[in-house]
Amino acid sequence: MHIVDGVLSNPVLVSSAGLTLLGVAVGLRKIEGDDIPKVGVFSATFFIASLVHIPVGPSSVHLILNGLIGITLGWAAFPALLIALLLQAIFFGFGGLVVLGANTLNIALPAVLVYYLYAPLLRRSTTKLAAIWGFAAGSSAIALTTVFVGFSLALSGEEFLIAAKLAFVTHIPVMLVEGFFTAAAVFLLCKVKPEILMGEPHLSAPPSAPKTHP
Amino acid sequence: MKSTVMGIFLAMSLLVTTHAVAHSVIGFVYAEGWEIEGEIGFSDGQLAPPGTLVEIFGPDSTKLGETRTKTNGAFHYTATSAITHHVKANLGSGHAIELILEAEALPNVSSSPNGSALNATSITSLHTDSVGNLNEDQLKQLISEAVSRQVTPLRRDLINYQNQAKWHDVLGGIGYILGIFGLAAWLTARKQKEKP
Numbered sequence: 001m002h003i004v005d006g007v008l009s010n011p012v013l014v015s016s017a018g019l020t021l022l023g024v025a026v027g028l029r030k031i032e033g034d035d036i037p038k039v040g041v042f043s044a045t046f047f048i049a050s051l052v053h054i055p056v057g058p059s060s061v062h063l064i065l066n067g068l069i070g071i072t073l074g075w076a077a078f079p080a081l082l083i084a085l086l087l088q089a090i091f092f093g094f095g096g097l098v099v100l101g102a103n104t105l106n107i108a109l110p111a112v113l114v115y116y117l118y119a120p121l122l123r124r125s126t127t128k129l130a131a132i133w134g135f136a137a138g139s140s141a142i143a144l145t146t147v148f149v150g151f152s153l154a155l156s157g158e159e160f161l162i163a164a165k166l167a168f169v170t171h172i173p174v175m176l177v178e179g180f181f182t183a184a185a186v187f188l189l190c191k192v193k194p195e196i197l198m199g200e201p202h203l204s205a206p207p208s209a210p211k212t213h214p
Numbered sequence: 215m216k217s218t219v220m221g222i223f224l225a226m227s228l229l230v231t232t233h234a235v236a237h238s239v240i241g242f243v244y245a246e247g248w249e250i251e252g253e254i255g256f257s258d259g260q261l262a263p264p265g266t267l268v269e270i271f272g273p274d275s276t277k278l279g280e281t282r283t284k285t286n287g288a289f290h291y292t293a294t295s296a297i298t299h300h301v302k303a304n305l306g307s308g309h310a311i312e313l314i315l316e317a318e319a320l321p322n323v324s325s326s327p328n329g330s331a332l333n334a335t336s337i338t339s340l341h342t343d344s345v346g347n348l349n350e351d352q353l354k355q356l357i358s359e360a361v362s363r364q365v366t367p368l369r370r371d372l373i374n375y376q377n378q379a380k381w382h383d384v385l386g387g388i389g390y391i392l393g394i395f396g397l398a399a400w401l402t403a404r405k406q407k408e409k410p
Contacts, residue, residue, distance in 0.1 A: 004239065004309060004310055004311075006302075006310050006312060007304065007309075007310045033399070033402040033403060033406055036395055036398050036399040036402065037395065037399060039395060040391055040392060040394070040395025040396070040398075040399075043391050043395065044387075044388050044391045044392065047387050047388065047391060048384065048388070051384065083390075083391060083394055084391065087387040087390055087391065088387070091383040091384075091386065091387050092383065
């Protein structure tokens with residue numbers, strides 16, 4: 001998922017950096033004072049997730065978690081992911097500094113799209129249904145990211161269908177793993193701290209239930 | 215239901231072989247006389263697929279030639295002049311690498327590759343001859359080959375070691391993130407305090 005320096009053409013780099021800047025600006029405006037710790041925690045989660053390798057067949061995949069970040073943060077995914085990706089580039093050499101804009105766009109824009117697709121559904125679901133939407137959100141965020149990565153590569157000269165297909169097919173295990181992980185996370189959040197997920201009190205939980213306000 | 219889903223999941227994970235999911239490309243390049251050798255792979259230990267195109271550029275970005283990787287991710291190219299070589303490979307899906315071989319790693323400009331004293335067959339024949347007949351050039355080449363044989367695995371280990379994520383990097387990164395968001399929280403809190 002992390003495109004490295006020297007692969008994308010300059011127009012792609014510049015335009016995606018511009019769009020990322022726009023996304024970050026929108027994200028920063030949307031963050032309320034009380035949300036800041038939440039954004040920070042999910043930024044840190046993303047930073048770590050790339051180090052968690054899950055063996056799949058002969059290779060291994062690592063988590064990306066942009067679906068979970070999308071449904072919990074919405075537009076704030078842009079600043080959260082930008083910071084995490086910057087630190088990943090500096091500390092681990094994932095991606096690079098020149099392609100930071102493109103990588104942020106490819107990972108954060110699906111997160112925002114997933115937010116608009118699934119957050120309304122999640123808000124009026126029961127806990128079990130919410131977990132299923134969580135699965136859908138987690139896996140579709142990855143699917144969208146692979147399409148975006150394919151698109152960036154295509155605009156830089158690689159053939160779109162080949163690039164996108166390769167990215168998509170190789171990420172099917174990641175989609176499944178992310179789906180399960182996001183479903184589990186959503187399930188847990190619904191049980192213990194629904195307000196993180198919903199941005200507002202969880203409608204399916206009884207409003208005065210004591211366990212939703214630990 | 216659950217077991218069926220898990221079954222499908224496992225079956226798919228086994229079916230899909232993947233190289234694009236590993237995230238960083240690593241590799242190294244070195245010279246053995248005029249022969250440029252190198253290895254390309256992913257940070258999780260996978261090697262570049264056989265037949266991956268490796269392009270070689272000069273210091274002024276002119277293309278000098280190209281070669282392809284063999285089964286073990288290794289490639290090899292014969293240099294024609296003692297200049298800095300930039301070795302580039304694109305492994306698809308946004309994975310690319312550029313390796314640089316400095317001009318100093320190649321033999322002196324005075325000796326051209328064609329005039330190079332030895333080739334592989336003469337080395338083997340030399341082993342059966344008496345060693346005393348070696349001239350200085352031949353001896354130099356034998357020594358450099360022996361040294362590079364010893365050093366190559368070390369080089370590989372060193373690169374792998376450098377590419378491992380270290381605990382202090384992980385903790386440092388988390389610290390930075392918490393610091394940045396802590397600062398943001400503090401600034402907004404201060405702003406809100408000033409308002410009323």
